[in-house]
Amino acid sequence: MDQFEKWYADRLDYQREWKNKTGKEVVGYFCTYTPEEILYAFDILPVRILGTHEPPNISSSHIPGMFCPFSRDVLAQGLLGRYDHLDGIILAQSCLHLRGAFSSWEIHRGPIWNHYLPMPNHVQSERSIPFLVEEYKLLIENLERLTGRKIGDDDLQRGIIKKNNVRKVLRDIYQTRRTDNPPITGAESMGVACARFFTHADDFLKEATLLLESLQTRRLKRDPGNRIMLVGSESDDVEFLKMIENLGETASVGCTVVVEDLCTTTRDFWDLVDTSSQDPLKAIAVRYVNRTPCPTKDWPQRLRIDTIMDLAREYRVDGVIFAHQKFCDPHENDMPFIRKRLEDNGIPTYFLEFDVTEPAGPLATRVEAFLETLDATDDLF
Amino acid sequence: MDQRITAGIDCGSKTTKCVIVEGNDPIGIGLTSSGFDIKEAINRSLNDALCASNMDRECIERIGVTGAGAGNTEIVDIEINEIRAMGRGAVHFFPGATTVVDVGAEMARTARLSKNGNVEDFAMNEKCAAGAGAFIEAMSRALGVPLEDMGELANQSNNPIPMNAQCVIFAESEVVGQIHANTPVKDICRAIHDAMASRIASMIRRVGPMGTSDDDIVVMGGVALNTGFIEALKRELMVERLRIPRHPLIVPAVGAALIAREEGSD
């Protein structure tokens, strides 16, 4: 667990060291629709840029306050010069807010290699696949300009296998949380899952595989309490999860977050690339088109609701907490309908908005109150 | 030098200030609480200033008003928008001023000035108390420290701690949390000033440019008297020096008086 915490906390040191050691490029990405497989094929280290939970005042001349605090926090990292070691930045189009962070970064921290990938939104149409494959070819041309290297199908397969392995091990780690007393808490899981954003797939896979083995025998001396699922936008609020999972120590109610449907966790690693395909570029495109969608791409059918219901059933969830970034329109558009489906199926829900400028303490108090209502429901029968 | 005597009145949300100017100097100041009746406050402040300068009403050639006093045309000869008044007043005391900041009880505003003192760009913060004096007032209550001691106490701390809350209400909650965690009061005090300076600096940067040696930044308004805020603002803007007028509250009123004189008659 320590290694993951270290990677999370010292992400920038790790990236600089990797760069010095290998002499290769580090490219920062903003959204999980970025085809990391292609970047790995070029032997580039793809790193996701997350915020650091500080008030992003420096961003306010670039992104007004009505856009989500996460996107402003992300931009602040660039404006503060913390990512000057990056050789480039890439955005796969999804939400508007992150596009703003990407373009302001490009304008004010440039000139820097950058690529805007128009990741299609009509993922429920087959037309999106040939479109995306052609866009990947444009990306590859641009990466050739960045690195001076060319790649072939073998390199793409390599990249696919690296990412698939990372996703597989994370899914397996997450499977251990299905048990009655999960051997890993939600805070720990999120910390582990987020650490993958900052590290090379090979390093991560090694540690994660060891962790998975240890989870077979690990036992936690805590009352798991209520089984909670988080549903929401971007979140790496490990501190918040620690707070609510520790409630049981002092309060009469407790909980464990057993699974999430978040941009930073399952939505990114649940789906694999088909390695049996003869056309690896197309296989990658198929994976990104078919993965659990961001709400901006979840239409005309709202397919994500089914994924959420499946997870809720498999993980035997007692309650769902919506964990949204404040002002996150895509998720706000879906929320009332997801909520209704969950509640119609007997799963109580609670809504929380996250904003780096609000202290986490009062949020934990509200969660405590929610957990008490779950216990009260049990008492009725 | 135009020796006409003029008066400038700045109607703030809390205090109405009147300054009588002769030549280059303010010769009489009247400060009164604004209350609900702007007209009354204008008259009172004018009378106080007349008393202070030992003058009669007839000696005053023209009266300019700025701030919330717009529309009260009975005694007023010219209305001046507060950004202009702030800029003109700043340049009077500091001829090289390039950027002006006025942080009052309930609002903050800033302007960038051209070489001849004209307003080139401006920004204001009216909707949010967390970027104004009310923030520090609320925090002094939460901490149980007298308002006038807050600045000095902050300057005694060498330990910056992050303060995330941008909203007065949430900040109170955060301060209470820090108190319970036994954080030294002076460190909390510094965090409060750092947080506010960060927001004000953010507003100043909007009208930029910053960081050149030609920058001459004038800070006025009630909060300019708070040494803790001034030190925090210097750190935030990464400057060695900020210009603080001797009477930071009356600068816009002085500006109004000067513009009233300079802009002759209608």
Place this chain on the structure above:
Amino acid sequence: MDRYPTEPIKCWDRAKKMRADWYKDLTRRGGIRIMGSAWAFDAVPMGLGRDVRWMAGEPYGASCAARPELSSRFMTAAENFGFSRDICAYMRNYWGSILCNEYAFGGAFPKADLAYTQHICCSHAKWYQNAIALEGGGIPFFAVDVGAGPYPPFAPEMYEHRIRYVTDQLLDSIDWLEETTGRTFQDDLFVEAAWNDIRTTRAWAEICHLNRAVPAPLDEKSLYSLYVFAALQKSNGAFADFYEKELLVEVRDRVDRGIAAVGNERARVMTDTQPPWGSLSIYRHLEKWGVVSMGSLYTFGLEGMWLFDKDSQRLLPRPLPPENPQSREEACRMLADWHLSRPEYQHFYSPRYKTDMMDAIARGWKVDGIILHYNRGCEGLSMGIAENRLGLIDRGHRVMTYEGNMGDQREFDMQTTEKRIDIFLESLGLPRPKDP
């Protein structure tokens, strides 16, 4: 004594009637009623027959917003349902209208038989996905993704695969329309409607292009009442004719004779994003200063079709394609290419492109100052606006901003905004009006 002669716009009353009739027509029984975005390819469903009634969402949202007491009821209903306050204000007005079952133009909310739209911002397709859910479901729905990348000169070329992606979705949607309605799609009706779309949007650009004249023949507040036809239904032949044969002709005449929109025009400004629809009197406030807002990229390019010429740094109305489309495939392709060049699509890829276009307007239309509306009601059109501000200032323009909401009156403060405008106009060197 005004500096310039003024005259009311001759086709004003006719325009008002046309708009009123159009909204009323939507509630008539019979035919097929289809809801979709003002940016949708509304020409396509016209192939279903001459009894298609098209409901564009955004103009309806704006109409609600122009009546604050009505809008506030709709907003409350939407919020009570569980929608957040920061979601697009047009959508909340629309959904609230459905929840209250109240049409802003009288009677019950006209339920759609189909939903057919496009998607570029985060919320376009979600709008109708949610509207359908609020109507109890069961309304077939197709959305065309137009997030296919920027148009030249903002991209090296309009790549074939990007045009193909949109064209193929359009062709698929035609098959879908046939399956869903059971009707045979009539290519000739579609091809005619497609050409109308192109005519309408080109003509609107030409009309706005004339506003470079000093004095400006039209002011932005009037432009809002006139651009609405392109937003209501681009593919409507009567609207295309109105622009090409009446309005364009009249505006040319006004320019020839030096007729002004604002008689005391002494300075010109440009704005951006939608205005606060419930408070359009801010334009009258500008006029007291002798200031005319002669438009914006929003008014010109929301529906009007323009191309940015990199060499001359000018924004010019997009030339009509040399020939009408003759077949379904040709029409789909032509529309795909035409729509992808929409000026208000380009900033979704980078604010740089919009800054270029805004700069071209500010210079070409001889603007003294720029007023940007940080519109909390539409994240799509206000995306990147802070960068546009910085970019325009860098290019030597004078810029002010104000916060507000196009559709939610609670987030707009008239007094504060007017004060800011006054300070800004004074900083431009304009004398205070004697009678503010």
